[in-house]
Amino acid sequence: MNIAVVTDSTASLPHELRTEHGIVVVPLHLVVDGQEQVEGDDVGTDWVVDALRRKVDISTSRPAPVSFLRAYEQAAKGGADAIISVHLSAAMSGTADSARSAALESPVPVHVVDSRTIGMAVGFAAVSASRDAAAGRDVDDVLERLERRLDASSVRLLVHSLERLRRGGRIGGAAALLGSALAVKPVLHVQDGQVEPLERVRTASKAIARLQALTVENHDNLPEWAGGVDIAVQHVDAGERAQGLARTLADALSTKVETTRLSATVASHVGLGTIGVAMVPRIAD
Missing domain, CATH: 3.40.50.10170 (Rossmann fold)
Structure with a gap:
């Protein structure tokens, strides 16, 4: 076929x-x-x-x-x-x-x-x-x-503002963070098809460190059927930070990590400076 x-x-x-x-x-x-x-x-x-x-x-x-x-x-x-x-x-x-x-x-x-x-x-x-x-x-x-x-896939995002998500109606449960968004760097994830809050971190550098730690944690707890992972660090106008995170993850996990830009449509909803990590386990044959 x-x-x-x-x-x-x-x-x-x-x-x-x-x-x-x-x-x-x-x-x-x-x-x-x-x-x-x-x-x-x-x-x-x-x-x-x-x-x-x-x-x-x-x-x-x-x-x-x-x-x-x-x-x-x-x-x-x-x-x-x-x-x-x-x-x-x-x-x-x-x-x-x-x-x-x-x-x-x-x-x-x-x-x-x-x-x-x-x-x-x-x-x-x-x-x-x-x-x-x-x-x-x-x-x-x-x-x-x-x-x-x-x-078994995961997507986590560090956004600098929730405003674009709010305007586009894609904010999901992350709306709960709107009142304190100026004081924090929201780390979000996709859960059940919606953008939901995961953590609130005070600085961008700490938020990127959390993205790294959460990705390593996921990697260490892959399903039994997994035979490796596909990982991409994605970004909107944040190439240097994305490449730095990708290099760190590649070294920590001893695997290839792609660096890509989020599509124009997704970028319009998450805004400038967004960095995200997508991880999808592979199936061992």
């Missing part, structure tokens, strides 16, 4: 990974100061960073079902017998709903997966599904392994 993998642009997948694994990415839309653009290589994080610095209005919208249908038709024309379409948390966006609507008209079966997470946790999941499909696993096996990895 030839299984194609589709995701959306919030997965923050670097171009080389998308190309290497043949993953089709459906872009979300951004509206900056009244100008609508489709997220992509030409309209990316730099564009949003500039807008955030200028403090102009930014909003985002999910892809229309027709965008997913085109992706599914493209995959079918390329020889796919089935499609796995994995997307950012349905609790944060209607993207998965658009994918489900398109799936009803797809020329081949589409299995839409709500990742219940964001960023490179979604990206790593899409890559793992593509690898499993390339190894000849059937669609049920690929889906089972994908769900197992997603259930």
Whole structure:
């Protein structure tokens, strides 16, 4: 069986990974100061960073079902017998709903997966599904392994302000921190598909140290079935700090750690200076 993998642009997948694994990415839309653009290589994080610095209005919208249908038709024309379409948390966006609507008209079966997470946790999941499909696993096996990895994944974020999350309605339980946000550096995590508070730390350096410690703790308590991990340090206009954290984690865990920028859409909701760590266990074969 030839299984194609589709995701959306919030997965923050670097171009080389998308190309290497043949993953089709459906872009979300951004509206900056009244100008609508489709997220992509030409309209990316730099564009949003500039807008955030200028403090102009930014909003985002999910892809229309027709965008997913085109992706599914493209995959079918390329020889796919089935499609796995994995997307950012349905609790944060209607993207998965658009994918489900398109799936009803797809020329081949589409299995839409709500990742219940964001960023490179979604990206790593899409890559793992593509690898499993390339190894000849059937669609049920690929889906089972994908769900197992997603259930054990973690995403933690250090944001400098909760204002962007509040404006976009993606704040979840972290709204409880709004009253004291000026006095702390909120460390957040994604839990049950929502952005929730994890800890409150007084300084950015201590918050980054907590991100490091929590990641090491997770690594030391991987599921029995795990055969390593995929880790990415993600950021919005905080490259030096992100690279420093990635080097520290790589040394501490003796494993490769990717450094990537969060997608333009995610960046618009979390704001400048955000640093996050995504960890997804691998399945030992």
